Every structure is written in C-alpha cells, then in structure tokens.
Amino acid sequence: MSKTFTLDGQPIPFSTGQTIIDAALDAGVYIPHLCHHPDYTPHGSCKLCSVIVNGRVCSACTFPAAEGQEVLSHTDELNEDRRRITQMLFVEGNHLCPGCEKSGDCKLQAVGYYLGMHDNHFVHFFSPRKLDASHPDVLLDLNRCIFCTLCVRASREKDGKDVFAISGRGINKHLIANSASGLLKDTDLEASDRAAHICPTGAILIKRTGYTTPIGARDYDHQTIAEVSLERERETHDG
C-alpha cells in the first residue's frame, strides 16, 4: 500500500489493480456513483463517477489507479455536469418521487440532493414503461430503472442465478426477466436474493415492506449519500 495518487490534491494510497473509486472510498473520499458497488464487477455505464485523470475524463469506477496520477473529482465543473447527467436519468424514466415508496432510501434521489438538483432541466421523455406485479414478494416497476445492471450482476455473481438482463439498443433499452413468459413470477427470483435488494432506485421493491420505516426516518433523510456510502460501501468492501 505504498503507492499513491492524488485526488483533488490529497494523497490516496492504493493497491495494485484497485480502481480509483475503490481506493478513494477506502481512504474516506466519496465520488458520486450510481452503477458502482464495490461488491460487484465494475460496469461503468452511469458516468456519474466521471473524474479527470491527468487531464482526461475517465470513469473512476473502471479506471485503474496508478502511481502519481493526478485526479480531479470534487470540482464545480464536474459536479455541475454530474448534476446534468443525473437530470438525464430523471427525464429518461418516470420518477415521481413524492409517490414513490423508495423516497428517502433512493440513491438516485439522494445523489440529486447531493448535487443540488432542483429541477429536471431537460425535456421529459414520458416513455411508457412496464410494471410487473406478478411476483408474490417482489415488485418490478420499470418506470424507475436506470440500467445500472446492479440487479443483473447481483443475480449472476452473488445469487448464482440469471434473473435479469438489459435488452435492446439505445433509448429503447429495457430490463427483462429470465422466464419464458417474461414475467418475474416465472423466474427463480426469491425475495431473499441479493438481486432483490440492490436496486439504487425504486425499480425493484419488496412487497409489504413499504413505509415500515416512515418517510422522515429513512437513510437519506438523516445523512447525505456521501456519508451513507462511506459508511456502508467501505464496510462491505473491507469484508
């Protein structure tokens, strides 16, 4: 652990093969992210973790840390652009936060707060998206899916199943469930699977648990996403 790079001027130690985001997380520095979770193979799709490495824009969650790198992350410009990228995710889907059971526990919403997002800025797509309530214990509401593939990776890498996949091209991308009917009830998903709990938005919800923690007492009602992330994701990563 003798090697270091600098992040916004601060030296960050890292071990060989570690990505910039994981090294930063271990050192207690939060870089905004949505599709990344240290327990799963890096993906690099949301682009919220974009940082500037030696003058070039890179995804901190996939880019390997290297000795002597100069990384910029917490700059006004980057945070403003991250806000725009978050706004893109909001207008692409249908995110009706006040009516969403995940409000207060949602990473997308929390990142929006963290980045000072006060409106959606872009025009809405209002694209019709499906809701699959067929499963006895799990609800799938594709209005809120941001294609982070965390459920896909969790199902494959931790549950040893292959319940989810992202299908299609471009703006027509959508999440599909692995069953002949296409319905969640016909997959082998169980409510205790990691895949059922990893979703950063309210796209995958466990039924009959809504509001057991009331709004006002939820994770991001007390702490910023930076605090929660440093606390939780470091924990799982160390373990």
Add this chain to the structure above:
Amino acid sequence: MRPFIQDLAAKHHFQPTRLLEMLREIQARDHHVSNEAVELLAEALRIPRTRLIDAIEFYSFFSSTPKGRYELRISDSITDKMLGKDALIDYLSEKLRVPVGGVRSDGLVSLDNTSCTGMCDQGPAGLVNGHALTRLDRARIDRIAGLIERQVPLAEWPSEFFHAEDNIRKPDLLLGQPIAQGEGLKAAYARGLNQTLAEIDASGLRGRGGAGFKTAAKWRFCAEEAESERYVVCNADEGEPGTFKDRVLLNAFADQVFEGMTLCAAIVGAKHGFLYLRGEYLHLYDKLQTILAHRREAGLLGRGILGRNFDFDIEIRLGAGAYICGEESALIESLEGKSGIPRNRPPYPVTHGYLGKPTVVNNVESFFAAAAIAVHGGAWFAAHGAEKSKGTKILSISGDCARPGIYEYPFGTPARTILDECGAEDVLGAQIGGPSGTFISNREFDRLLAFEDLATGGSFIVFDNRRNILDIARNFTHFFAHESCGFCTPCRVGTSLLRKQLDKIYDGYGSAGDVAALDEICRLVKTYSHCGLGQTAANPVLTTLARYPEAYESRLKKISYEPGFDLDAELETARRLANRSDAAAHLSQTGE
C-alpha cells in the same frame, strides 16, 4: 421447429459465439425469431434466453415479431435523401400497400428505413431480405413491386437490381498496382518476418479505419503478449455513412486483404482470423468464401502455409445491422455472439481481445496496404503522403458530384483538388470522415487530407448550394440517436435529447435559449460518453453551428424567451390592489 433448431445448433457446434449466425438463419427462414425459437435455441446452447432476446432487440436485422416474407429496408442516409429517397419510399409504401415501419396484413412484405447500406455512389439504395438493392427509381420500384406481388423468389429477380459497381475512378499507389496472390507472404518470408515488421514500421502506415494508430506498433504489442493464443480481426463493418471503399476492396482485391491478414498472423503468431463483414454486405459473402477456398488450395491458408510451420485460417462472420459494431471492442463482443457494447478500457484488445486473448483489429484498407508494403518495402510507401500521414488514402466520394466512386490520393492532398476531380460544382461544403468527422465550408477547401488536418476513415460527401445545412445536421443527429448502443447515460439519453432539441429548432419552435441548450447537450455528450460514438455524435451540430450560426438563428422565434401567457395581463390584479398604473408596474413580453 425443434429439429431445425437442433440441426442449426449442431451445424454451429453448439458454440454461443456463433449466436449471430444462428439468429441470421432463423430470421432468414421465418422472417422473425419466435419465442419458441428463442426457447429451443437457448436450451440447445445452454445460455440464458435473455442473451438471445437482447441480441434480437439490439441488432436491426433481427425481429421478434414477424416481418414480411420480403423484408424491404431503404437507406435513410443523407445522400439517399438527396437522390430522392423520401419520395421513393412513399411511392413504395403506396404501391405495395404497406406502411413504413409496418408489415402488410397478408404478411407478404414489410418496409423499413435503415442506416447507410454502403451503396452511396449508386443510391438510393436498399435491402431486400438482406441483399443490396442499388439505383432505385420509380421504374425499378414498379418492377420490384410486381415481383413481390407474384411472389417471385429473389434468385429469379433480374441481377441488375443487385448489381454493385466498383466505380474506381482514380487508382494510385495501391489500387494501381495490386500484388499477385501469395506475393506478399513470399516476400515477407524471404526478407524475414521481423524485418518485414520493421518495413511496415518504416512505411509509417497508420490505421485506415479513422483513428490512425500505427499499424506496426499494434502488431508488435500483440506479438509481445505472453499468451499463446492470438487472433487477427479484419474490421469490415464499414458503417460510417458515406463510406464504401472497403466494399470495393473486398469485391475487387479480397485476395490482397486476406494476404495482409495472413501476414499479420505470421508476424504476431495467430492461428485464427475473422473477417467481420457487415450484414449489409451479404452480397459479397459467397464470393469471399470462394476466394478463401482458393487460398486454401493454393497453400496460403490452413495448415503448413507455404510449406512452413505456420497454420492460419480465416472465418467470415456477418454482422446484423449495428453501426456501433465497427468500434473495435464492440466488434469483439459481437464476434463472441453478444450485443455490441463497447468494453471498458483498459485493457485494450491487443492484450485482452477476442475471448480475452491478444487480438489485432485492423481496417480492411490497413491489411490491404500492409500486404503491398511487404512486397514493395516501407520506403516505397513512405515516399508518398504528408509528414505525419504517410502513403495514400482511399476515399469513398458521394453526394453532389458528377463522378461519385473510389479515389486514391496521397495524404496531404487539398480538399479542393479532390472536389475538382470528382466533378463537384457550386459547392456549399463537404463532410469529411462521415457524420463523426468534420463539416468543412467552401471557405476551407485549402485544408489538407491528413491526420494532422482532416482525418478520415474514407467518407467524403459533397453538398452543393441547393442543400440546407440543417437538413444535413439533422439527418446525422438522428443517425447517432438511432445507433447509440445505449450503454452509457450521456450517449443513450444525450443523443436523444440532442435529436429532440435540434428538431425543436428545425421545426421553428426554438428561441435563442434553445441554441445555448443545444450547445450544452453537445458538450455533455462529447465529454462524458464511454466510446467514440458518443464522443463524436455531437460533431454534426458542433461543426455546422460553428460555421453557419445564421442557419440555426434563421429558424428561431425572434424573442429570447417565449412564455405561454401574457405576462403584463397577469399583473392586472396586483396593479389594482397596489393602486398603481405607472410605467414601472407594467411588463412587456421579454426580448422584443
């Protein structure tokens, strides 16, 4: 269905890497890939059905719902439009009683738009069941409609409908002196493989696919990897609208392209090669297979090439309608039987390519040139061209000019010379390097074709003064939104936002703030996208906005902000309550 799928899977050795080939055969037979086919094939290949569904939805030439027994697709590229494509597709739609994007109720025919098919010098172009149609006009459409109504099999259609001209207008160094079969390999072995790599290095050859990475360096990196298994891939995806030179190279000089691949394999130590041929070039497939067979007979492919301890063979894989698969890591994913999503880098394909093994991916023209350099030496090539761009470049010229076709120029040639020689008059500008490249206006014709100035993969589209800048930018912007793979947020959402924003202005609903908003979206898409597609998708807007701001402004409403109601009238109640009627208590609509 079951025996068909079982045989199909067996024929492809139950290899999921060959998924696209299998899906192509199902689509060709049934004109869609049914749920049943998905289930059976997934079971036979032992892969999740979701992988098949993803591929079917990703590639334009697959469909989960039935298309017509005659699947018609008409190229929607700008040059086709300039040749009257819009009126033609309407005519076709009327004549065959099938809506664009739909299937006729009797299931006989379906009609769609498609991205550039690589026949830009002989458009309007299209495809029927994957086979290229050229030079469409009303007379030809009348005959095609007749053939379809009478259900005449494609094999019995007049061959002139499918005829693709090479249109080689100006051969130079490479096109002027093609090498004889086997000559490149023999020369390389006579000189020594290491020495031949040194010659390619000395030639200064840079990749002809657009990015311009030094070919010799790529081969050396791959050769130096510790792995024992390596691959050579020829990128014949050629999806950049306005590019068709690889089509001509493969039609007229395939032997030399394969020779270049074999040379590369000898140098890096590869046993397997792939020609990734875009689906649109299906018409070349049989011919290329025959040439490969001849090369095997001649001892230039297969085991013990030229009687040496060198085994190498080339397999042709067809794409299925996705521009992004030209990007080298997406191409590799596609070769592995997946949808074409660009990988994270590092690692790069030269270290972790096909199946994770070191892989060289080069453009058709790069291999074509390398074979000639093996024969004639590096100095021969390096004596031509510009300082940082050695040799010649093969261009595909289309659009408003008297003689569209293939031209070979030394690097460093000014745009003006090219325009003069292809018979372009009254020129408004030219798109160099396709939509992802640069638009140059008629004040810039002294600029040079070279990596140090105007880099290009080969697309050169000419526009004359009848054309409208916004039509061009809009066509290209729609192209990128359609072809974005959708993996990353800035490109997936950004290219669609860009399309909406440009359309708003194009349709006359924009006000001054909308151009600034357009500019902001461009910057976000360009800066944060994962791969070259997103990083260049805003170029059509950025390059035309910089040169023709007035073209954009002329479409704007004349106010800086247009509210949806009368601001001053809304204040009437407040004025009454405040007992005021002075000037300061009134508002005018802003910006007038």
